[in-house]
Amino acid sequence: MKATAKAHTNIALIKYWGKRNEEIILPTNNSLSLTLDGFYTETTVALHEDYTEDHFILDGQPVVGEQYKRVTTFLDLIRKLAGKNIYADVRSINNVPTAAGFASSASGFAALAAAGTKAMGIHLSEQELSRLTRQGSGSACRSIYGGFAEWRMGKENDGSDSYAVPIAPVEHWDLRVAAVILSSTMKKVSSREGMKRTVESSPFFDGWVNSIPKDLEEIKEGIKARNMEKVGSIAEANCLRMHATTLGANPPFTYWHDTTLTVMQTVKQLREQGVPAYFTIDAGPNVKVLYLPENEKTVEKVLREIPGVTDVRLSKSGQGVTYI
Ligand code: PMV
Incomplete structure (x- = not known):
């Protein structure tokens, strides 16, 4: 009971x-x-x-x-x-x-x-x-x-x-995620409304759907091999493709803010400096950054220094449902 x-x-x-x-x-x-x-x-x-x-x-x-x-x-x-x-x-x-x-x-x-x-x-x-x-x-x-x-x-x-x-x-793999929280607030298009508008009106939607099988197959290979570059770059490209569909919707919309773009660029710079880090973004302006444990300090420090970032929350991968 x-x-x-x-x-x-x-x-x-x-x-x-x-x-x-x-x-x-x-x-x-x-x-x-x-x-x-x-x-x-x-x-x-x-x-x-x-x-x-x-x-x-x-x-x-x-x-x-x-x-x-x-x-x-x-x-x-x-x-x-x-x-x-x-x-x-x-x-x-x-x-x-x-x-x-x-x-x-x-x-x-x-x-x-x-x-x-x-x-x-x-x-x-x-x-x-x-x-x-x-x-x-x-x-x-x-x-x-x-x-x-x-x-x-x-x-x-x-x-x-x-x-x-x-x-x-x-x-299997100690892949970590930093949730980068931005100060800016904006009226949000809910995921429900965002999906509906995209499915009904974005000419990019078919391209998005057609791109999934290849991404999935490759990311699963990457996960199996614990290949950070493969997993990270597929996740990043998949996220960009999802967000591209919203720009094609009628009326068009985006979840990104100026700081969202700054965080994306910073992640790219981290990679150029040899730190494997990749971003993904859901139906909102905040960015999640994938990284490996040995780079935790560097990644956290660099992300916290970005103007407009109010907090960075680090997470390991977690367990499924448990009963208490
Ligand atoms: O399940 P919902 O309604 O919270 O939609 C989630 C949609 C995304 O977060 C953007 C993508 C996903 O797969 O979680």
């Missing part, structure tokens, strides 16, 4: 960008990510026979509105699976700074799916849990696993074959 789970967020090296079904969240391409140790959500789901609705407390504050609705709609899926009509008290602690530009929805929905199913007495395989989690937030389905994970888009219209699979565990 009560369960607690912890899940980490993840950073995509091959991006998920575009849906073919918005309701049950089916993507237009496979994606691949690294789960991050530094950023996580811990969620407790407790069932209450006497409740007439769900309660959701995030970091000690009751949540209402759209965010509450996403949680109860997701709990409805679990209730349906369990065949139980019982409401829950959901309490989450988020250790994902919103300002870091990580979707807390990835760790949030992975932890909610794990704690929710356990509280309802449902036993799911990791694959089944990933498929369920996908319906809360697409990128969250990759956070079920530690290390590197690939979300296979699947072919079916009912989503039965759309879930993530593990590619390499945490122990």
